[in-house]
Amino acid sequence: xxxxxxxxxxxxxxxxxxxxxxxxxxxxxxxxxxxxxxxxxxxxxxxxxxxxxxxxxxxxxxxxxxxxxxxxxxxxxxxxxxxxxxxxxxxxxxxxxxxxxxxxxxxxxxxxxxxxxxxxxxxxxxxxxxxxxxxxxxx
Amino acid sequence: xxxxxxxxxxxxxxxxxxxxxxxxxxxxxxxxxxxxxxxxxxxxxxxxxxxxxxxxxxxxxxxxxxxxxxxxxxxxxxxxxxxxxxxxxxxxxxxxxxxxxxxxxxxxxxxxxxxxxxxxxxxxxxxxxxxxxxxxxxxxxxxxxx
Numbered sequence: 619x620x621x622x623x624x625x626x627x628x629x630x631x632x633x634x635x636x637x638x639x640x641x642x643x644x645x646x647x648x649x650x651x652x653x654x655x656x657x658x659x660x661x662x663x664x665x666x667x668x669x670x671x672x673x674x675x676x677x678x679x680x681x682x683x684x685x686x687x688x689x690x691x692x693x694x695x696x697x698x699x700x701x702x703x704x705x706x707x708x709x710x711x712x713x714x715x716x717x718x719x720x721x722x723x724x725x726x727x728x729x730x731x732x733x734x735x736x737x738x739x740x741x742x743x744x745x746x747x748x749x750x751x752x753x754x755x756x757x
Numbered sequence: 758x759x760x761x762x763x764x765x766x767x768x769x770x771x772x773x774x775x776x777x778x779x780x781x782x783x784x785x786x787x788x789x790x791x792x793x794x795x796x797x798x799x800x801x802x803x804x805x806x807x808x809x810x811x812x813x814x815x816x817x818x819x820x821x822x823x824x825x826x827x828x829x830x831x832x833x834x835x836x837x838x839x840x841x842x843x844x845x846x847x848x849x850x851x852x853x854x855x856x857x858x859x860x861x862x863x864x865x866x867x868x869x870x871x872x873x874x875x876x877x878x879x880x881x882x883x884x885x886x887x888x889x890x891x892x893x894x895x896x897x898x899x900x901x902x903x
Contacts, residue, residue, distance in 0.1 A: 654850065695809075702799070703801055704804075706808070707797065708796070731814075733815070734813030
């Protein structure tokens with residue numbers, strides 16, 4: 619099973635390049651629109667997305683089939699009639715989709731938008747949360 | 758011989774791969790050397806220039822806007838905010854000092870520059886000097902004595 623990839627690579631050496639090219643294209647396009655940070659602890663996971671200049675009613679968060687999907691629309695707020703000197707801010711629709719680990723409780727999701735950063739917090743399933751066990755004194 | 762002959766073929770692919778990656782990042786980011794610099798839009802209206810700069814997660818007190826010798830400088834620092842006991846497993850966002858300098862034209866009114874910050878976006882409005890704003894002059898009608 620482990621030999622599968624190298625064999626394919628020899629047969630079609632450009633498949634790897636093509637695959638990587640496509641992956642880079644997607645990564646770069648997504649990152650430029652909404653880069654993220656994932657922080658994990660034993661209690662849960664916190665995902666922060668940079669989405670500056672987008673009001674909360676233009677952002678949609680959906681959990682479906684074990685995936686967290688964040689999408690929305692960033693409006694171009696350059697007034698009509700203005701002449702653009704320079705612009706490299708992303709605009710238009712954006713979307714990112716993350717596969718959730720089975721240990722995450724999808725019902726525990728909480729999302730806050732503050733200062734252009736969307737923070738999505740999810741807890742681990744209660745039965746997987748760390749528990750402290752008290753020791754009884756011997757009777 | 759056979760092992761030697763495969764070597765250059767693979768390094769060639771690596772080079773090709775590297776070249777393609779560079780091409781992609783240049784095309785998509787426009788600024789390959791300064792990919793972490795805050796993103797900007799600059800536009801001009803009849804009476805003012807407007808500069809909008811994406812600074813998500815930056816605190817207002819950590820942003821400086823200066824004008825000196827006709828150069829507008831936006832600088833500051835984005836401080837990392839980590840939750841205690843948590844481990845960062847993926848990070849695509851940059852937490853560094855930032856600095857952008859823009860050469861302004863001579864036709865601006867430096868005294869009346871205004872800056873506001875909200876939703877992670879800094880908006881700087883630079884009014885043009887009154888001499889530079891095109892004015893339509895109303896023509897008075899000569900009062901004729903009758």
